[in-house]
Amino acid sequence: MRTALTIAGSDSGAGAGIQADLKTFSAHGVYGTSAITAITAQNTLTLSDTVVLTPKIVTAQIKAVVEDFQVDAIKIGMLSTRQIVKTVAAIVAKLNIKNVVVDPVMLAKTGNRLLDDDAVVAVKENLLPYAAVVTPNAVEAAILAGITVSSLESAREAARRLHALGPATVVVKGGHLDTPEAIDLLYDGKEFTEFAGPRLTCTNTHGTGCTFGAAIAANLALGYPIQQSVARAKEYVAQTIRHGLPLGQGHNVMWHKPTDEPV
Secondary structure, eight states: OOEEEEEEOOOSSSSOHHHHHHHHHHHTTOEEEEEEOEEEEEOSSOEEEEEEOOHHHHHHHHHHHHTTSOOOEEEEOOOBSHHHHHHHHHHHHHHTOSOEEEOOOOBOTTSOBOBOHHHHHHIIIIIGGGOSEEOOOHHHHHHHHTSOOOSHHHHHHHHHHHHTTSOSOEEEOOTTSSSSSEEEEEEOSSOEEEEEEOOOOSSOOBTHHHHHHHHHHHHHHTTOOHHHHHHHHHHHHHHHHHTOBOOSSSSOBOOOOOTTSOO
């Protein structure tokens, strides 16, 4: 069985972060392991408190996993501070694992800030050079690229700028773009590939970004190439939204159905 490691923050009950990642790994038949960077008190309505863990314990968690398991892919989510970003980047550099997915989480669905300003710089300078793929949404792409991202053309320019920072592949997610369809844009430094899908009008959307990145990591761990991994991840996220559960009073939760389960 293939194994994946998620390095991210926890989520009390809203179905994002570590919880969404591990459910997604399991749904793909990949054994999930984890290293928690922060503990959040969060539900579908709000994020009320956060405790950021120390670089020392984050390092110890990652070390405990990689010393015992053959890790086939790493998915990196909420990192919170510059110190943790630099710590994780240094570890990833030494591990030499090719399937590294970076989801540059900056804002919770509730609007709460999850990444310090100086940590954004560290993501650009220290972490992105080791990413096989980075998966920002339009808001995150705008912050990282330093431009407004609202159209498909501006997403292309942001992808070019982010690719210049070192990741092998950039995927700008289309949920926030002003386009009729939800178009995720992949750029590998040579050409663009568009992954289009209908915009789903429902509220089962808490944890979509985490799930998308984790699904890419799971597919890479299973041996699929990057473009097929992104296509499969997009379809999986759509499935989890369509079959979301009426739980919670805010953005309802998705249902992380196994990929081989009838829908």
